[in-house]
Amino acid sequence: MPEKYHIKTKPVPPRRPRIGKHGVVDWREDCARCHNCVKKACVYDRYRQEADYIRSMGEVEALFFDCMGCFSCVQDCTKGLLRLSINPEYERLGNRYWKPDIIKTTWLQAETAKIPVSGAGYRGPFSGHGFDAMWTDMSEIVRPTRDGIHGREYISTSVDIGRKLPFLTQNGNQLPPLVSLPMPLIIDLSSPAHTLPQVDPIVEHAAAATGIIALMDARYRPAKAEHLTNIAFYLSPDSPAVPDELLRKTRLVEIADGPAVAERIQALKRIHPEIVVAIRVELTNAGIGRAIELAGLPDVETIHVVADANGDELNASQPRFLKEMLRQIHTALIEKGGRDEITLMAGGGIALPEHMAKAIICGADLVTINLPLLIALECHLCASCKPGTTCPAKLENIDFSFGVGRMTNLIAAWHDQLIELMGAMGMREARRLRGDVGRAMFFEQLEEETFGKLYGTRTKP
Amino acid sequence: MAPERSLEQLLPEKTLKTRVPQEHVERLVRPAPSRYRNEIAKYLVHRGPECKRCGKCGEVCAHEVHVHLPGYKYYGEPRHHLCIGPSCENTDRYCVAQCPNGALQVRENPMYSVLGDCRWSSDLILATWKMAETGDVPPAAYDYNYETGNSGGGFDKLRFKFPKEPPVKLDASEIDTTVLLNKRGDGRPKIKIDVPWYGGGMSFGSVSNVTQLSKARAAVAFNTFTCTGEGGYMERMRPYDDHVITQVATGLFGVREETIQRVPIVEFKYAQGAKPGLGGHLLGDKNTIAVSRMREAVLGISLFSPFPFHSVYSIEDHMKHIDWIKHVNRRALISTKVSTPTDVDMVAVGSYSAGTHIVHIDGGYGGTGAAPDIAKKNIAMPIEYAIGKVHQFLAAEGVRDKVTLIASGGIRSAYDVAKAIALGADGVVIGTSEMVALGCVRCSRCESGRGCPRGIATTDPELAAKMEIDWGTQRLINMYSAWRKVLVGILQRLGVPSVAELRGRTDLMMHLDYTNS
Ligand code: SF4
Numbered sequence: 001m002p003e004k005y006h007i008k009t010k011p012v013p014p015r016r017p018r019i020g021k022h023g024v025v026d027w028r029e030d031c032a033r034c035h036n037c038v039k040k041a042c043v044y045d046r047y048r049q050e051a052d053y054i055r056s057m058g059e060v061e062a063l064f065f066d067c068m069g070c071f072s073c074v075q076d077c078t079k080g081l082l083r084l085s086i087n088p089e090y091e092r093l094g095n096r097y098w099k100p101d102i103i104k105t106t107w108l109q110a111e112t113a114k115i116p117v118s119g120a121g122y123r124g125p126f127s128g129h130g131f132d133a134m135w136t137d138m139s140e141i142v143r144p145t146r147d148g149i150h151g152r153e154y155i156s157t158s159v160d161i162g163r164k165l166p167f168l169t170q171n172g173n174q175l176p177p178l179v180s181l182p183m184p185l186i187i188d189l190s191s192p193a194h195t196l197p198q199v200d201p202i203v204e205h206a207a208a209a210t211g212i213i214a215l216m217d218a219r220y221r222p223a224k225a226e227h228l229t230n231i232a233f234y235l236s237p238d239s240p241a242v243p244d245e246l247l248r249k250t251r252l253v254e255i256a257d258g259p260a261v262a263e264r265i266q267a268l269k270r271i272h273p274e275i276v277v278a279i280r281v282e283l284t285n286a287g288i289g290r291a292i293e294l295a296g297l298p299d300v301e302t303i304h305v306v307a308d309a310n311g312d313e314l315n316a317s318q319p320r321f322l323k324e325m326l327r328q329i330h331t332a333l334i335e336k337g338g339r340d341e342i343t344l345m346a347g348g349g350i351a352l353p354e355h356m357a358k359a360i361i362c363g364a365d366l367v368t369i370n371l372p373l374l375i376a377l378e379c380h381l382c383a384s385c386k387p388g389t390t391c392p393a394k395l396e397n398i399d400f401s402f403g404v405g406r407m408t409n410l411i412a413a414w415h416d417q418l419i420e421l422m423g424a425m426g427m428r429e430a431r432r433l434r435g436d437v438g439r440a441m442f443f444e445q446l447e448e449e450t451f452g453k454l455y456g457t458r459t460k461p
Numbered sequence: 462m463a464p465e466r467s468l469e470q471l472l473p474e475k476t477l478k479t480r481v482p483q484e485h486v487e488r489l490v491r492p493a494p495s496r497y498r499n500e501i502a503k504y505l506v507h508r509g510p511e512c513k514r515c516g517k518c519g520e521v522c523a524h525e526v527h528v529h530l531p532g533y534k535y536y537g538e539p540r541h542h543l544c545i546g547p548s549c550e551n552t553d554r555y556c557v558a559q560c561p562n563g564a565l566q567v568r569e570n571p572m573y574s575v576l577g578d579c580r581w582s583s584d585l586i587l588a589t590w591k592m593a594e595t596g597d598v599p600p601a602a603y604d605y606n607y608e609t610g611n612s613g614g615g616f617d618k619l620r621f622k623f624p625k626e627p628p629v630k631l632d633a634s635e636i637d638t639t640v641l642l643n644k645r646g647d648g649r650p651k652i653k654i655d656v657p658w659y660g661g662g663m664s665f666g667s668v669s670n671v672t673q674l675s676k677a678r679a680a681v682a683f684n685t686f687t688c689t690g691e692g693g694y695m696e697r698m699r700p701y702d703d704h705v706i707t708q709v710a711t712g713l714f715g716v717r718e719e720t721i722q723r724v725p726i727v728e729f730k731y732a733q734g735a736k737p738g739l740g741g742h743l744l745g746d747k748n749t750i751a752v753s754r755m756r757e758a759v760l761g762i763s764l765f766s767p768f769p770f771h772s773v774y775s776i777e778d779h780m781k782h783i784d785w786i787k788h789v790n791r792r793a794l795i796s797t798k799v800s801t802p803t804d805v806d807m808v809a810v811g812s813y814s815a816g817t818h819i820v821h822i823d824g825g826y827g828g829t830g831a832a833p834d835i836a837k838k839n840i841a842m843p844i845e846y847a848i849g850k851v852h853q854f855l856a857a858e859g860v861r862d863k864v865t866l867i868a869s870g871g872i873r874s875a876y877d878v879a880k881a882i883a884l885g886a887d888g889v890v891i892g893t894s895e896m897v898a899l900g901c902v903r904c905s906r907c908e909s910g911r912g913c914p915r916g917i918a919t920t921d922p923e924l925a926a927k928m929e930i931d932w933g934t935q936r937l938i939n940m941y942s943a944w945r946k947v948l949v950g951i952l953q954r955l956g957v958p959s960v961a962e963l964r965g966r967t968d969l970m971m972h973l974d975y976t977n978s
């Protein structure tokens with residue numbers, strides 16, 4: 001059996017008190033001091049843990065309470081003194097797109113490296129914005145492997161970045177360079193709203209530990225020379241030049257879009273013929289057209305389209321979502337011909353592992369992320385990481401191995417969940433998932449086929 | 462058509478000999494109050510120190526909220542959950558207005574919003590609890606919305622178009638809520654259930670003995686079914702054999718010839734809506750001594766069922782499986798449980814042609830004892846889309862009246878039952894709503910550690926001891942009674958005399974997000 005892609009993980013517990021969804025409010029003053037207080041019966045032993053924690057900290061830090069919300073103590077208290085409430089700190093996590101449950105599940109995966117499993121059916125809305133308005137398909141009989149969860153290592157999540165030839169050749173020297181990644185994921189530049197220089201070395205090591213690639217500012221210098229294969233420099237018009245000998249050790253480089261991209265690519269190839277060059281295109285209205293246009297140029301091999309952090313079109317009053325923009329670009333490229341020859345990377349709004357699979361179904365070859373890795377470090381996405389403000393997650397004191405461990409765990413959990421979805425779909429290869437909308441169901445389409453036929457025109461967007 | 466034959470003719474001698482006497486359970490509504498001291502209330506009643514204990518509030522309140530026990534000096538804690546809230550103001554029995562000392566206040570319970578989620582709103586949970594307690598529809602004064610949840614789509618956006626006056630006046634006693642499960646006319650028993658639902662598969666291992674038995678006993682009372690799930694057949698279920706469906710699932714845990722022969726229906730579980738394409742999960746903690754013995758597996762290890770059946774690659778293979786069971790048990794009806802991929806309609810027709818009596822489709826938002834979150838949310842379509850698709854395709858293939866279509870995965874109330882049937886199902890399977898009747902709060906912790914903290918979905922002896930069989934049975938009988946009442950009410954208002962005639966009547970509904978023109 002050939003060696004399989006496997007990420008080594010180990011649990012990395014949080015440094016900060018857990019922020020649970022529920023808290024119990026206790027009106028202590030009427031307490032009857034029952035011998036068999038319901039607090040002792042908590043199945044999760046939350047009250048004792050809380051008491052221990054408070055004692056150990058030597059301070060009363062409120063809101064340490066990771067209650068599971070089972071209502072047992074509340075309903076059994078002799079005097080009915082206990083009340084459950086939603087933890088306000090939990091509700092403050094994230095923002096309108098990066099909802100508290102996304103933050104919480106990311107924390108959990110970064111801690112355990114495991115696929116989150118829970119009981120009871122889905123609790124969320126019927127469908128929703130963006131990626132929530134599509135479902136992945138499953139197959140009742142077709143399997144990628146015949147062994148259910150065993151044998152899943154035969155599902156390949158590898159993808160290639162670079163230009164692919166439209167024909168078969170026997171002359172290996174003619175092949176354009178390709179970068180192979182074990183999973184369809186690249187770590188994007190850190191978001192400008194969350195600039196934390198101390199995070200970069202952690203990202204470098206996490207990329208190396210998981211065998212993927214991280215995009216880095218042109219000024220960044222890796223801690224270890226062998227990590228250069230897991231780094232791709234981003235060259236913006238105003239970045240300083242990266243020394244040729246460093247560039248020659250990398251596999252991928254990204255450049256900003258501009259009028260002279262072809263010359264830029266040729267220049268880079270002269271320095272390092274084996275390098276793959278990606279062009280970063282911002283997903284504005286013009287950017288969509290530009291991505292399609294670039295794909296037709298002979299020198300272009302990889303395009304990296306980026307929406308804003310919430311997956312929205314940039315500078316638009318009624319922004320389209322990444323999913324729609326990707327489908328538009330992908331379809332246009334198919335119509336023009338040559339879709340298979342170039343690689344499309346997509347970023348912005350990829351917040352959960354299902355978004356990775358869904359973006360690929362919508363036409364990307366692979367996705368890029370940055371915020372989920374920051375959240376892995378216990379970031380709340382409060383966006384106050386500027387000098388002079390205090391980070392609630394105290395990211396400035398981050399321990400190096402903690403950071404690498406958490407990011408590695410998160411990437412491993414994402415990989416496992418991609419396999420979970422692909423397994424259910426009966427897909428054996430991530431490369432073949434790309435653009436396969438037949439392996440997905442879209443809300444608009446199902447609505448039209450089901451209710452549109454019966455009840456007229458849909459009045460809600 | 463072959464004539465029906467008696468049990469003696471059908472069962473192998475060995476099975477007949479080992480058959481235990483079947484227990485009868487009375488379909489009787491009796492009060493079954495919450496097993497917890499403090500029922501969660503929608504409103505809170507506050508009695509301030511101004512109270513002079515004059516007794517006025519106890520006299521005026523129509524809902525027995527205020528209790529003053531003889532021999533006690535002070536009033537006890539108000540029974541908040543019985544209070545109908547500030548709307549009581551519109552009656553002449555509002556204690557707040559009538560208290561001469563201004564000692565009382567009524568307000569919404571802030572904890573109310575903590576309970577529930579989009580699919581199971583707090584109203585729906587409390588209304589289900591009330592039904593399980595009283596066996597009746599919650600009084601209108603409580604103003605619970607038990608018709609829909611807040612998911613914003615599917616059932617929650619569909620409404621019946623009730624005419625002002627029903628087109629035909631029907632007496633409740635004339636309404637037929639039975640469903641015929643064998644439409645093939647193949648000489649196998651023509652099993653009819655009294656209500657258009659039966660209990661879904663929950664294995665011993667995922668839920669406790671008490672939960673399983675309570676479900677079985679309620680099924681007996683309503684002449685319907687419960688399902689063993691994939692974990693094997695508990696000996697204690699045998700007095701209810703005639704109302705049990707046993708599952709042959711991909712893990713084949715606990716499947717034996719004798720257990721197949723005991724029951725009137727055998728279900729092939731290809732997939733489950735909550736985790737389509739992934740196979741069952743029983744995490745190691747829940748694989749206790751008793752569970753491992755029944756499943757014939759090693760104690761304490763996680764049991765993952767494979768996906769799919771290793772022996773089924775095609776409809777022909779599926780037919781071979783069905784033939785095998787039909788041969789082992791010559792009276793059994795076959796049910797095929799699948800989830801809802803794009804081609805669910807083809808799967809249904811294929812399964813019919815392989816010889817199934819019941820096609821059971823389980824939608825993506827269905828219940829589970831443990832499933833990856835990513836699967837629950839993302840894989841396969843919600844049941845609301847699948848029902849019509851399958852119903853129409855079966856009709857187009859000319860076999861709609863030869864097979865029973867059962868839908869599940871998000872049926873929370875009698876309204877959902879009616880909507881599913883109007884979309885094209887013959888009946889439904891329920892699961893979560895039974896758990897809620899038994900006191901589930903949808904905390905989603907069924908899978909972890911010792912299992913359900915409320916003693917429902919657990920095999921931990923200490924936790925399971927929180928519930929008794931008689932109480933559990935009664936709660937379910939009560940909920941079934943209330944549901945049947947609501948369902949009959951819907952049919953009366955629509956002037957439709959039977960559940961069978963409601964099937965596929967999409968014209969009786971509208972969708973709030975459409976023009977409906
Ligand atoms: S609600 Fe449940 S989990 Fe939370 S503290 Fe009370 S008993 Fe423990």
Ligand code: SF4
Nearest residue numbers: 512513515516518560
């Ligand atoms: S009516 Fe007012 S004063 Fe009288 S017992 Fe009730 S709360 Fe107390």
Ligand code: SF4
Nearest residue numbers: 901902904905907913
């Ligand atoms: S663990 Fe929670 S969701 Fe699961 S059955 Fe028990 S109460 Fe319900």
